[in-house]
Structures are given as structure tokens and as C-alpha cells.
Amino acid sequence: MKKTKLGSVLLSAVALALSACSTAPVEVTRVVEVTRVVEKAAAAPSAPAAPAATAAPAAPAAAVVAASGATLKKVTERGKLICGVSGLVPGFSFVDSAGKYSGLDVDVCRAVAAAVFGDGTKVEFRNLTTQQRFTALQSGDIDVLSRNTTWSLQRDTELGLNFAPVTFYDGQGMMVPKASGITKLEDLKDRTICVQKGTTTELNLADQMGVRKINYKPLSVETADDATAAYESERCDAYTTDISGLISRRSVLKKPADHVILDVVMSKEPLGPAVRHGDDQWFDIVKWSVFAMFAAEEYGVTSQNVEQLKGSTKDNETKRLLGVEGDMGKKLGLDNAFAYNIVKGVGNFGEVYDRNLGPTTPTAIPRGINSLWNKGGLMYAPPIR
Numbered sequence: 050m051k052k053t054k055l056g057s058v059l060l061s062a063v064a065l066a067l068s069a070c071s072t073a074p075v076e077v078t079r080v081v082e083v084t085r086v087v088e089k090a091a092a093a094p095s096a097p098a099a100p101a102a103t104a105a106p107a108a109p110a111a112a113v114v115a116a117s118g119a120t121l122k123k124v125t126e127r128g129k130l131i132c133g134v135s136g137l138v139p140g141f142s143f144v145d146s147a148g149k150y151s152g153l154d155v156d157v158c159r160a161v162a163a164a165v166f167g168d169g170t171k172v173e174f175r176n177l178t179t180q181q182r183f184t185a186l187q188s189g190d191i192d193v194l195s196r197n198t199t200w201s202l203q204r205d206t207e208l209g210l211n212f213a214p215v216t217f218y219d220g221q222g223m224m225v226p227k228a229s230g231i232t233k234l235e236d237l238k239d240r241t242i243c244v245q246k247g248t249t250t251e252l253n254l255a256d257q258m259g260v261r262k263i264n265y266k267p268l269s270v271e272t273a274d275d276a277t278a279a280y281e282s283e284r285c286d287a288y289t290t291d292i293s294g295l296i297s298r299r300s301v302l303k304k305p306a307d308h309v310i311l312d313v314v315m316s317k318e319p320l321g322p323a324v325r326h327g328d329d330q331w332f333d334i335v336k337w338s339v340f341a342m343f344a345a346e347e348y349g350v351t352s353q354n355v356e357q358l359k360g361s362t363k364d365n366e367t368k369r370l371l372g373v374e375g376d377m378g379k380k381l382g383l384d385n386a387f388a389y390n391i392v393k394g395v396g397n398f399g400e401v402y403d404r405n406l407g408p409t410t411p412t413a414i415p416r417g418i419n420s421l422w423n424k425g426g427l428m429y430a431p432p433i434r
Contacts, residue, residue, distance in 0.1 A: 132194075340431065
């Protein structure tokens with residue numbers, strides 16, 4: 050199959066990311082291989098392409114639709130946002146021993162809380178496994194899912210989800226011990242590969258190994274911690290997940306430098322927050338909370354200068370963003386200062402990215418295609434008007 054333009058761009062970003070992590074630089078092999086998920090690929094002899102037991106469960110028919118306007122009412126009456134996260138992925142959503150949450154996905158939750166309440170601290174985080182996350186959202190136990198979740202057709206339709214803007218463009222990769230001598234997928238013939246259950250990762254692995262007719266042994270586990278523990282204890286020969294996740298998990302291994310991430314991109318993984326079908330107002334609120342962070346970075350509005358710019362800017366788009374004119378917040382059912390509150394309390398997207406994935410963090414990942422559109426990336430906010 051032809052390589053897509055996005056695949057080539059993603060490869061460049063991934064190669065940059067793999068060569069530039071700060072505290073423990075990621076070493077990569079020289080062989081570069083870009084692949085796409087094959088829609089109908091023959092399964093590898095030892096691993097069915099799409100095991101029924103691991104496919105994401107369909108949503109209960111009565112649980113996927115939220116009445117328009119109901120979610121904002123419920124959230125405001127409760128006095129806090131409930132956001133589903135992982136809690137196990139440094140740089141994206143991680144809770145430390147003191148119970149403090151951090152990460153890009155966590156800050157997306159805080160941005161929504163700031164938009165609704167004017168206070169990004171009014172959020173309760175719920176740690177969810179890959180198996181729990183969709184049921185929690187469908188049932189209304191959480192208001193937003195911000196848990197390194199891939200946007201896909203099935204999740205958009207059968208699972209009754211609406212995905213807000215992508216907050217991290219990723220791709221699936223493979224990590225192996227440096228001493229193993231493994232440099233490509235074919236070297237994993239008859240080897241054991243750790244993978245999380247009920248994920249697109251599991252299905253992509255079956256697709257890619259199947260089309261190459263490579264026998265392998267999947268070791269399916271529940272959580273990222275389980276996968277990391279199994280990999281580090283040598284119960285599997287390789288570990289596959291999103292490349293950002295591999296960089297994140299590699300940072301917590303006992304000897305990070307002893308492990309390499311292969312130069313292979315096995316899929317497209319657009320990651321971002323999701324809400325239930327049916328409540329268009331809530332969908333709009335979550336969408337524009339993310340767009341506000343993109344726009345603020347584009348217009349040079351930061352948590353440090355937002356107060357000054359609110360009173361002095363002459364730029365009409367910035368005025369509308371910060372609630373100085375235009376009643377943009379009221380159109381969402383929020384205060385006109387919703388975006389101002391996001392930037393003041395959480396930051397623009399660049400600040401959020403640098404805080405969690407920037408060059409001084411253990412999970413340093415260069416922006417690459419996750420840069421703004423005017424800097425060669427894919428992050429883009431529609432006009433605020």
C-alpha cells in the first residue's frame with residue numbers, strides 16, 4: 050500500500066521524538082519502516098486478528114445518549130467535573146504517591162473545569178482501565194474521558210462517543226531490550242509480545258503481524274503497569290503500545306538505557322478527550338476548551354500575560370478569545386471569560402505541552418506534528434467569531 054502523507058509526517062515526528070528524550074535518550078535502530086493498518090489482513094497463525102473477547106464492548110442501547118444541556122446542568126449542580134483518566138502514564142495522566150495528578154490528559158480535564166467553573170481545581174479524577182473507560186462514560190459515571198484514547202470509527206458509532214479535538218497525534222510502536230538484537234518486526238517471530246487487552250493496540254498488532262505472516266505469542270494484560278512489570282521481568286520479549294506510551298513507560302524502568310524503541314510506526318493513533326453522544330452543548334464546551342488552548346498559543350496569550358492582554362489587546366480575535374467582546378462564552382452556556390479562565394489557570398496548549406512533555410521532563414517528546422499549524426504541525430483552532 051502507498052505511504053500516506055500523514056504517515057511520512059508522523060514518522061518524522063516519531064524519529065525526532067525517539068532521538069531527543071531528555072533524561073534517558075531513546076536509542077533507535079537504523080532500519081526505518083512505516084506501515085499502515087491493513088483493513089482486512091490475514092491473521093498470524095498464532096494470534097487471531099480480532100479476538101472477540103478483546104474487542105471493545107458495545108454500548109448499552111439506553112446508556113449512550115445524553116439529553117442536550119443535561120450534562121452541564123448536572124456538572125454545575127454537583128459543583129465539580131468528574132474526569133476519567135489512566136493515572137498510570139507519566140506525561141499524560143499519572144498520580145504520584147502523594148495523590149497528585151499530572152499530565153497532558155489531566156490538564157485537559159482541568160481546562161474543562163476552568164471553562165465551566167472558572168476554577169481548574171474543581172475536578173475529580175477517576176482512574177480507569179482500558180476495559181472500564183467506555184462503560185464509565187456511557188453510564189454517566191464520568192463527564193469526560195481524557196485517557197490517551199484513540200479516535201476510531203467503531204468508537205464514534207457503536208460505542209456512542211463524540212471525540213473532541215485531538216490533543217496528541219501518535220502511532221503504535223515496539224520496545225525491546227537493547228541486548229536482544231531485535232531491529233524489526235520480523236525478528237519477533239515466535240516471540241512473546243506484551244499488549245493491553247481491549248485496545249486498538251491489540252488489534253493493530255494482530256493486523257501487522259498477520260499481514261507479514263509472523264507467528265508470535267501475545268501476552269495480554271489489563272493495565273500499563275501490568276505490561277511494564279511483565280516486560281521488565283522478561284515474561285515477554287517486547288512491549289507494544291503507542292510510541293508516547295513507550296517513552297513514558299520506559300522512563301520508569303529500572304535501567305531505561307537498556308531498552309530501545311524500534312523505528313517502526315504500526316498505526317495512526319489520534320488521541321483526545323471524548324464525551325457521550327446526544328448532548329451537543331457539552332460536546333461544544335469540551336471542544337472549545339481545547340480549541341481555546343490552541344488559539345491562545347497561536348495568539349501569544351499565556352498564563353503570565355493573559356491579565357495584561359485582556360485589558361490592552363487591540364486584536365479582535367484575541368478580544369473575542371478573552372471575553373472582552375462578542376459573547377462567545379454565552380453561546381456555549383458559559384461565562385464570556387471561559388477561555389481567559391482556562392489560560393489563566395491552566396495555560397495555553399504550548400504551556401501544557403512543555404509542562405508535561407517538554408525537554409526538561411522525564412518524558413520529553415519534541416512537538417513535531419503536535420505543533421501548531423503555523424509551525425508545521427496539525428494543531429488548529431477554528432475562528433473564534
